[in-house]
Amino acid sequence: MTDRGSAAEPALDVAEGISAEPITQWDLFVTRLRRHRLATIAFFYISFVAYVALMAPLFTCEKNDTFCGRGPVEMSLLTTVIMLAITAGAIYLAYRAFVGKLRGAAIALSLVGLVGVIFLISSWGFLDIPRVNHYADQLPDESGRILVNIAPRSSLPLGTDDLGRDVLSRVIHGGRASLAVGIVVGALVALLGTVVGSLAGYYPGVVDQSLMRFTDLVLGLPLLPVAIVVGRVLPELRFLPGFLKQGAWGIAVLLGLLVWGALARIVRAEFLSLREKEFVEAARAAGANDRRIIFRHILPNALSPIIVQTTLIVGTAIIVEAALSFLGFGVRPPIPTWGGMAASGAAIAVRGFWWELVFSAGALITTVLAINFIGDGLRDALDPTQTIERK
């Protein structure tokens, strides 16, 4: 329009210049995220929970001790080395993130990926981690009696449950189910939601119509009733490999397959608006092909809603897994989960043995709360327009 009317535009140009520089944008993002103090605390808390759950055998107690002796149980050299390596890597990354020198989301993502892979391998039984099932051991005292419903004390910080098992060990191991759900659902949702949403948003017409009808279909399935049916029949599905039937993995995959619809819709809407933008037109005019336009020009700009939405869905999925386990259709005993422990804890809490319920519920609530705080912080950090008040 008029000449002076474009006075605001140089500022915009500057902003676009920034977005072309991944490093600067990342620094900006880290700065904003750190200003969200709750999200920062939540981030460290989640890292802590994930680390403890992953390293569960390091912290759980040994059966053969007369009383519960805590410490690393007998593990192979390989396992020990891997665990120490992860610990060192995690500490280093946490330090880099804290001083704000973390370069690129790639490092963070690769860490998450690494943890996921190791976790998967360990659960599959290639490493000896899962065979150290101390969460299922019943603790005897000197005379060989099982210590049932022992209140928290210095040697048993969280007490024992009605079968005489160490609640601390079980809470730590219970985190593995939630962690599995977090990783798998996060990955599946981000993948399916992004792929379906971007294809639908980028290719109007038949592709869009059919993909969105399919998405509507998935969104139309009532989550909990369907999840309950699947949870009920999962252990009986003969063609599934064992690790999908017993642990949290099967549940996690199931939840991931059920909850990506909302993200797909958001990504599609984002693509629909971005594909009309000038910079996409310019790229197209410059001869960029579809793949380049999608991956180089549109997707990076649609990343914020993808990240935020995925984080929030992960929180919901962890709750649903816990609910399934609570109802008895999730991970089966004796493998501990926070939901399952809450169920058995609730039964004995009536008699005054509150600790199993309180500690498992506390772990669950704080974890989900932390994830939601992170989601909130990410939203603020990635989309500053939402928090700036406009006159």
Added chain:
Amino acid sequence: MAEPLLNVEDLRTYFSTEEGVVKAVDGVSFKVNAGERRGVVGESGCGKSVTAMSIMRLIEPPAGEIVTGKIEFDGRDLLQLPEAEMQEVRGGEIAMIFQDPMTALNPVYTIGDQLIETILLHQDVSKSEARQIAIGTLADVQIPNAAARMEDYPHQFSGGMRQRVMIAMGLSCDPKLLIADEPTTALDVTTQAQIMTLMLELAEQRNTAVLLITHDLGVVAGFCDTIQVMYAGAIVERGTGDEIFHNPQHPYTWGLLGSMTRLDETQQERLHSVRGAPPSLINPPKGCRFGPRCDFATDICREALPILHQSQEGQRVACHRADELDLKALAIGAAS
């Protein structure tokens, strides 16, 4: 001369933000007489809207606060009025029109509802009389078929039509002052001129003073009696339309003139423009705030803040070198 209608003295409005205190309006004083048409010009972000919002006392605490100042309107200091009396003034004696007509009307009520609401609020009339007045003003702003369109919702109107509705709403209670904050910025060029003419004609018929805010000198050209130029929260030059357009004294005004588009000229020539971007209002530069962008800055400019004073040419200007510079000659020189 009689008492001015509006007398703003040393107005300072600050916003506290995470980055620091934004001194959006920092010591602004001016007077507007009854029936006068005053233009307020300056780049985006120089505090024009905040000045207007301060007059209406619409600055939202806790972020924004009118720190000091006096706003005398019709003999009363608006800043001292209790809220209930201020409500009478808003809409009744001072009306305001905003930049974006697409979002300025409540989407869930009909145009008629919103017009009648204003009239009932400030005039002692019955509902059906209010309706008649509303239809009358809608017809005044040249909305065809006014009676029927009363029942329509804002989304059924075009941008220009909505701005006409806003003008009708503003003028329906015969205010003494109409503040129009960038009323045509969001409209296309042909509509701009129509709306501007219409608004000023109606204001003149009703003897309503107009404070016309715009970032575009081209818009005020020919429409305003007097013009004040704002820069970084302060007024840097004030004079009649002739003085400002044909004999600018402040380098900033001169720069704005060089880069303006004119509605009334077909050929536009870019003579010179203002380089750089407006300064931070949190830490404004020492001395003259325009200094870093000024082609004529000298040592004194970097030391002392120039204050608004009467220049030899007649208008008021805030520049240390106003009297020695001959910007008019420069402009002609650059053109040839």
Added chain:
Amino acid sequence: MFAYIIRRLVYGIVTLFALSLVVFVLIQFSGGTPLDRLKLNPRMQPVIAQLTEQWGLDKPWYEQYFIWLKNFVTPIDVPSEPGLTVVLFGKLGIRSWVAVAAGVVAIGYSVATFFIRVKANWWRTFRAFSIIGVWVAAFWIAKSRVVFALNWGESFRGDGAVWDNVFGAAGNTFRLGLTALAIALILGIPLGIYQAIKQYSFFDQMGTMLSFITFSTPIFIIGVMLQLILAYQLERWTGVKVFYVAGMTSSGYAELERGLFGLPSLAQWGDVIQHLTLPALSIAAISMAGYSRFQRASMLEVMHSDYLRTAKAKGLPRRTIIVKHALRNALIPIVTLVSLDIAFIIGGAIITESIFGWPGVGRLYIGAINAIDYPTIMAVVMAIGAGVVVMNIVADILYGVLDPRVRYD
């Protein structure tokens, strides 16, 4: 508008097909046949033969599916002798009357105004809500099983007709769910609005923090905690049984004195409330947190909108600005949220009902799942799915009526 609703209904039916297929196939994977449990009981032998015959249990799964589907949509004869009026007056009592009257008024009104263009806002709103009246009436007529019923078969657990079980349980779930919804709305929305008006105040920050925590808490933990604190501990401290933790009424409920017109008496109401409070609260808590957060956000958006600035510049008093200009706009989005929340409430009800022994759809479902009682599983899943579809449509229509900008294409 009409075409739009029809289209949505068609999509909804396709979704329901997919849902039934998915669940049916999954059930087939469970080990053994559903009849295994019945086989243990010698007296059930004839029943087993009959069920195998009826559901084609010896046939491949896809044939079973079509048998189920055919049965599921086949109407069955309903006893015609009592006649509609007798049933309405006699068997079902005053509540059916109210429901049917609401339906008749709603339908009549919709038909009548189809030809007249109505402008007044509250009138339009009423029409929108009359849709809900239609569904309420339909529910009661179906439940009464006198005008219409489908062949949903007998439960594999030997506890009667699935149709009656599902509708009976659905009525109980509605009692729980609607109470929870009412509590969540009455507390959550004003909370969110007040927070937005007092943005950044201590109250606002506390409210945000609290709803964050509640929102992150699984419903079963809330339910269990309420039981422990408000039922067991409260009774321990006061010596009075204030709230019950299981069931809908006490066993002596029927013996309590009845009120006028066959409606419950005060004592009976009290008993119902003692049973209803805790499960309803645990569902309401989470919805409430969601509503107040959502309402706060949408109210803040409106408070910073240009048209609210216009309203202030007009000189309207703050009260009018908030009540007339802000609320009306800020309440529109939550209508959709609430309508869609019905799915969440049913989901929440599954968990809450099993904690509180509430004889609703959720408990019926859990029981059926454990026994692989597939006619019941399928019926419940379809009922929930249909509820979601219907509420989606209701949400869209309500939105369109409340927001004049919306057009259906």
